[in-house]
Amino acid sequence: MMKFTGILKTFNFLKNVSYRRYSCARKLVLGIETSCDDTGAAVVDENGIILGEGFESQMKIHLDNGGVIPHIAVHFHKENIKSVVSSALENSKINLEDVTAIAVTTKPGLKGSLLVGVTYAKQLAEISKKPLIPVHHMEAHALTARLLHDIQFPFICLLASGGHCQLTLVKGVDEFLLLGDSMHNSPGEVLDKIARRLKLQNLPECYEMSGGQAIDYMARKGDPTAFNFPLSMTQYRDCNFSFSGFVSYSMTTIAREEEKYDVAADGVIPSVHDFCASLLQGYAVHFSHRILRAFAFCEQENLIASHQRSLVFSGGVACNAYIRTALEHLCTSTLNAKFFVPSPKLCTDNGIMIAWNGMEKLKANIDILLYTENLVPDPDCPLGVDMRSSVRKASIKMKSPRLEMKVKEDLMRSSS
Numbered sequence: 001m002m003k004f005t006g007i008l009k010t011f012n013f014l015k016n017v018s019y020r021r022y023s024c025a026r027k028l029v030l031g032i033e034t035s036c037d038d039t040g041a042a043v044v045d046e047n048g049i050i051l052g053e054g055f056e057s058q059m060k061i062h063l064d065n066g067g068v069i070p071h072i073a074v075h076f077h078k079e080n081i082k083s084v085v086s087s088a089l090e091n092s093k094i095n096l097e098d099v100t101a102i103a104v105t106t107k108p109g110l111k112g113s114l115l116v117g118v119t120y121a122k123q124l125a126e127i128s129k130k131p132l133i134p135v136h137h138m139e140a141h142a143l144t145a146r147l148l149h150d151i152q153f154p155f156i157c158l159l160a161s162g163g164h165c166q167l168t169l170v171k172g173v174d175e176f177l178l179l180g181d182s183m184h185n186s187p188g189e190v191l192d193k194i195a196r197r198l199k200l201q202n203l204p205e206c207y208e209m210s211g212g213q214a215i216d217y218m219a220r221k222g223d224p225t226a227f228n229f230p231l232s233m234t235q236y237r238d239c240n241f242s243f244s245g246f247v248s249y250s251m252t253t254i255a256r257e258e259e260k261y262d263v264a265a266d267g268v269i270p271s272v273h274d275f276c277a278s279l280l281q282g283y284a285v286h287f288s289h290r291i292l293r294a295f296a297f298c299e300q301e302n303l304i305a306s307h308q309r310s311l312v313f314s315g316g317v318a319c320n321a322y323i324r325t326a327l328e329h330l331c332t333s334t335l336n337a338k339f340f341v342p343s344p345k346l347c348t349d350n351g352i353m354i355a356w357n358g359m360e361k362l363k364a365n366i367d368i369l370l371y372t373e374n375l376v377p378d379p380d381c382p383l384g385v386d387m388r389s390s391v392r393k394a395s396i397k398m399k400s401p402r403l404e405m406k407v408k409e410d411l412m413r414s415s416s
Helices: 002-025 059-064 070-092 111-128 137-143 187-198 211-219 244-261 272-300 321-335 351-364 388-394 404-415
Strands: 028-033 039-045 050-056 101-107 132-136 155-160 165-172 175-181 310-314 338-340
Touching (some): 028 070, 028 351, 039 351, 050 070, 050 351, 070 111, 101 351, 111 132, 132 137, 137 155, 137 310, 155 272, 175 272, 175 388, 187 211, 187 272, 211 272, 244 272, 272 388
Parallel strands (some): 101 132, 310 338
Antiparallel strands (some): 039 050, 155 165, 165 175
16 A cells, blocks of 8 residues: 555656646646637647637527527537537647646626636636636737737727727736727627628528628628718717717618619618628728827827837627728828738637737736636626726817728739
């Protein structure tokens, strides 16, 4: 018995020595994401190398229901979380014991969805005796581009998705100044609503696409000057966003076009390509108008230097080719700024961005929790320090940029 005990102690000692050598050579973070309807997990190292990931999407399920149904999302998160995390570890060719820390989305998002990820991450942390790193979902989106590019702080970031639209100055890993926010509906939510009204899902080529994807696809053959979407909130000299005007104009115009062409109940208007292109042109101008003011405000307040301008575009809406091209053109032709956007895969919710945000925090020694019992989700947590009133007080007047022709030329060139 004593001999066996001695062997076991030796084995544990060698295992610990081996692990210490491994962890000194390479830090690894496991990230877990369940803020809305996608279950994601991934492992990254300190150099930004993605070792492996696991992912399960609920998009088609919720697409058939006309939007995300919270209790359905929670059900599938519970079903998928274990296999998704296991896949991330297996694809990374490591064990849970090999990771340095576990990062998990704790805010903001759907409370039930967040709770699934947080609960599972806490269990893993307890089992493995690894520290836990809480991650703000929107901060993770903002920092994802640094996984791919050498982007120095500070930089301005536009975060646009199905649930948010925020403009922020990113000063550091955990230093965010909120310059603008969506006052009404989010841009992704509005695109989905308009896509349903256009009945794009009735088209075979758009059947399995989200609303935003379908509009982007249809816009590629359209004329962005065919319809004149009204400019939103130009009377306010701030960086806030409003997309309610896009909804009201779309509903009225689509109804008029259906009557004009006597479109069947399940049919799509003949001008759908032009309509979608014009809609995205309106989005691009609205975004650009606010971005120009954000740069002007930050330079006026000495928050950034004019020769160090960088814009990061992230979130689900950043997958949109038209808007992405428009903002790139704004940076090169007007702002003289560097433009960064993650690949479409990294723009939507995923475990990679959570793992990378965890790694950034680990390297900066920020939010590393050894005691996790009191860690709970925060579904309505704001982003950073709210500077919106200061932006409005600055009252900086901006002209709306003209983008459509150059953007159309760029898109045609890239698709040829």
